[in-house]
Amino acid sequence: xxxxxxxKQTSSTFKETMLRFAKNNMGFVSVFISVMAILFALLIGxxxxxxxxxxxxxxxxxxxxxxxxxxxxxxxxLTRFVPLLFSSLSFTVAHKSxxxxxxAEGQILAGAIGAVLVAxxxxxxxxxxxxxxxxxxxxxxxxIWAGIAGVLKILLGxxxxxxxxMLNYVAVLLVEYLIHGPLKPADSYLYVSAxxxxxxxxxxxxxxxxxxxxxxxxxxVTVGVFYLLYRTPVGYQMRMVGANLKAASYAGVNIxxxxxxxxxxxxxxxxxxxxxxxxxTQYKVSNGFSLGYGYDGIGVAVMGRYHPVGIxxxxxxxSVIRVGMGAMQRGAGVPFPxxxxxxxxxxxxxxxxxxxxxxxxxxxIGGRA
Amino acid sequence: MENFMMTTVITWLTMSIRxxxxxxxASLGGMLSQKAGIYNFxxxxxxxxxxxxxxxxSYKTGNPWIGLLLGMLSGALLGLxxxxxxxxxxxxxxxxxxGIGILGLGLTSFLFRLIGISDTVPAATLFKKIDFGxxxxxxxxxxxxxxxxxxxxxxxxxxILTALFLYRTTQGLNxxxxxxxxxxxxxxxxxxxxxxxxxxxxxxxxxxxxGAYLSLTQTSYFTENLTAGRGWIAxxxxxxxxxxxxxxxxxxxxxxxxxxxxxxxQVMSLGIPYQFLLMIPYxxxxxxxxxxxGKVRSPAAMGKPYIKH
Numbered sequence: 178x179x180x181x182x183x184x185k186q187t188s189s190t191f192k193e194t195m196l197r198f199a200k201n202n203m204g205f206v207s208v209f210i211s212v213m214a215i216l217f218a219l220l221i222g223x224x225x226x227x228x229x230x231x232x233x234x235x236x237x238x239x240x241x242x243x244x245x246x247x248x249x250x251x252x253x254x255l256t257r258f259v260p261l262l263f264s265s266l267s268f269t270v271a272h273k274s275x276x277x278x279x280x281a282e283g284q285i286l287a288g289a290i291g292a293v294l295v296a297x298x299x300x301x302x303x304x305x306x307x308x309x310x311x312x313x314x315x316x317x318x319x320x321i322w323a324g325i326a327g328v329l330k331i332l333l334g335x336x337x338x339x340x341x342x343m344l345n346y347v348a349v350l351l352v353e354y355l356i357h358g359p360l361k362p363a364d365s366y367l368y369v370s371a372x373x374x375x376x377x378x379x380x381x382x383x384x385x386x387x388x389x390x391x392x393x394x395x396x397x398v399t400v401g402v403f404y405l406l407y408r409t410p411v412g413y414q415m416r417m418v419g420a421n422l423k424a425a426s427y428a429g430v431n432i433x434x435x436x437x438x439x440x441x442x443x444x445x446x447x448x449x450x451x452x453x454x455x456x457x458t459q460y461k462v463s464n465g466f467s468l469g470y471g472y473d474g475i476g477v478a479v480m481g482r483y484h485p486v487g488i489x490x491x492x493x494x495x496s497v498i499r500v501g502m503g504a505m506q507r508g509a510g511v512p513f514p515x516x517x518x519x520x521x522x523x524x525x526x527x528x529x530x531x532x533x534x535x536x537x538x539x540x541x542i543g544g545r546a
Numbered sequence: 547m548e549n550f551m552m553t554t555v556i557t558w559l560t561m562s563i564r565x566x567x568x569x570x571x572a573s574l575g576g577m578l579s580q581k582a583g584i585y586n587f588x589x590x591x592x593x594x595x596x597x598x599x600x601x602x603x604s605y606k607t608g609n610p611w612i613g614l615l616l617g618m619l620s621g622a623l624l625g626l627x628x629x630x631x632x633x634x635x636x637x638x639x640x641x642x643x644x645g646i647g648i649l650g651l652g653l654t655s656f657l658f659r660l661i662g663i664s665d666t667v668p669a670a671t672l673f674k675k676i677d678f679g680x681x682x683x684x685x686x687x688x689x690x691x692x693x694x695x696x697x698x699x700x701x702x703x704x705x706i707l708t709a710l711f712l713y714r715t716t717q718g719l720n721x722x723x724x725x726x727x728x729x730x731x732x733x734x735x736x737x738x739x740x741x742x743x744x745x746x747x748x749x750x751x752x753x754x755x756x757g758a759y760l761s762l763t764q765t766s767y768f769t770e771n772l773t774a775g776r777g778w779i780a781x782x783x784x785x786x787x788x789x790x791x792x793x794x795x796x797x798x799x800x801x802x803x804x805x806x807x808x809x810x811x812q813v814m815s816l817g818i819p820y821q822f823l824l825m826i827p828y829x830x831x832x833x834x835x836x837x838x839x840g841k842v843r844s845p846a847a848m849g850k851p852y853i854k855h
């Protein structure tokens with residue numbers, strides 16, 4: 178009898194100790210829970226691989242070898258990082274300011290179209306100016322593409338989630354049309370746009386790899402985006418609108434103005450991602466130009482919990498998975514769409530794990546610890 | 547010439563009904579979920595799973611019914627996932643819906659590539675069209691209305707059943723109350739949580755039926771992203787249909803008619819680039835929503851998790 182009480186006491190002391198630890202290290206605990214959620218998603222991915230008769234360890238070794246195993250793979254991983262980072266920044270800004278933009282995929286394509294017009298057809302510019310103008314064109318086109326859904330929301334209150342999603346399908350078809358017609362060089366047999374001029378190409382920053390200057394630009398822009406969101410009055414108002422529209426409106430925030438800034442930023446970021454991908458990596462617009470970067474960005478932002486460090490780290494992880502998955506397909510025959518399976522699972526597990534974090538902080542703040 | 551016009555119109559109407567059916571299943575499902583207060587933004591993923599597993603079951607066993615059951619099971623499981631995470635864990639219904647969408651696309655493409663490695667895609671056994679005998683011979687109407695498979699008529703029957711359930715039964719009243727004012731419903735003794743679970747699971751099953759319709763009556767094969775955004779168009783059909791089963795039927799028919807029209811224009815080869823024709827359903831969805839927003843009242847508690855006090 179006394180032994181039983183003893184055990185009970187020990188276990189309750191253990192619980193108390195754990196809760197006290199959680200109270201003092203809430204940040205650490207929530208990161209830990211997220212990491213567990215991600216590992217869980219990867220584990221299910223590995224299970225799927227073994228279910229279809231492929232050795233998961235062999236597959237995982239390709240994941241590593243492909244992404245970090247050699248100089249080229251390393252460069253490729255950091256190259257994929259760039260459009261992914263822009264895409265997740267775009268989703269983050271949208272999420273924070275209450276404009277639910279799932280249209281980064283379409284805005285990336287729109288940005289690439291804008292950029293290719295300047296980069297392939299405007300001649301005689303010095304490189305710095307040419308690159309800058311091409312990127313600005315990408316920003317403009319991305320913002321316009323998001324702006325269509327934005328105008329429908331501001332003027333009519335139409336649901337931007339569905340509209341931005343519809344615009345993704347339209348953008349894919351628009352690209353398809355352009356590369357079959359107006360943007361296809363007359364002498365080309367392939368359905369791709371004209372190649373951009375040398376003066377519009379972003380320089381390679383790591384020799385013998387595809388890594389280009391866009392990597393640095395993406396990191397600088399990240400700092401800029403979070404500066405805008407957390408250190409400027411308009412950023413404060415954007416977050417206020419996103420957190421509580423009514424409260425923001427009572428506080429006298431110019432909702433329409435703030436929403437316009439938000440949607441120009443979210444669309445512009447995705448468009449910039451498309452432009453930089455064009456100028457640094459692909460040099461021409463083709464059928465599979467984006468291949469889901471826009472949708473990946475949603476997963477990255479959710480996984481990074483809309484936090485700058487979190488986003489950079491989760492972008493890195495997603496680009497490792499993306500590059501590694503290519504190697505896994507070539508080496509072990511694992512079909513590439515496993516990428517989406519893992520992404521879907523990561524989104525589901527990470528936001529579901531938010532429940533645990535909330536529950537824990539309720540308990541801790543409730544003073545029961 | 548007149549004869550040609552007639553044939554074109556008949557083909558167009560027949561195709562419209564066919565193209566409307568997957569949307570009708572999915573939007574009825576999505577409407578039920580939203581009426582109970584839960585956003586279902588996972589319709590696209592659920593439809594894809596219905597289409598893939600329907601195809602797989604039918605191709606493996608030669609029996610489309612087994613395929614259909616398998617497809618419905620996948621939809622029910624995704625519905626359960628959405629229900630659990632949004633009702634019990636109270637996570638963002640928008641984000642979890644997107645997660646399900648991405649998961650559905652990935653899982654079906656992944657599994658399909660595993661069996662589709664051989665050069666020809668194996669065909670699944672399709673559901674046969676119902677033979678209406680003499681009815682089919684009625685001029686015009688016979689060709690348009692009595693040349694379909696059972697799933698089309700089943701979808702219509704579901705519209706009637708849903709309308710009767712929602713507006714003519716006590717359970718239907720409770721169901722709507724759960725989405726309008728869960729606190730009041732709870733006070734009146736309605737099991738809010740149970741209704742919401744059932745609504746979301748049923749909505750998953752219906753969406754998967756919409757997907758299975760495509761692979762088991764139309765194409766007989768699966769391709770990656772077979773549904774091509776129909777799950778999202780279904781959501782705008784719900785809004786356009788003002789959250790009413792009859793309205794949803796009309797909205798689905800409108801989108802189906804647009805889809806059928808663009809297909810027919812493609813065949814006529816009038817010189818319009820096919821990419822622009824393919825854009826029509828998506829643009830129509832945006833235009834239609836823009837036309838009705840502000841005039842539609844959505845269920846008051848939609849998207850808000852219910853916390854019992």
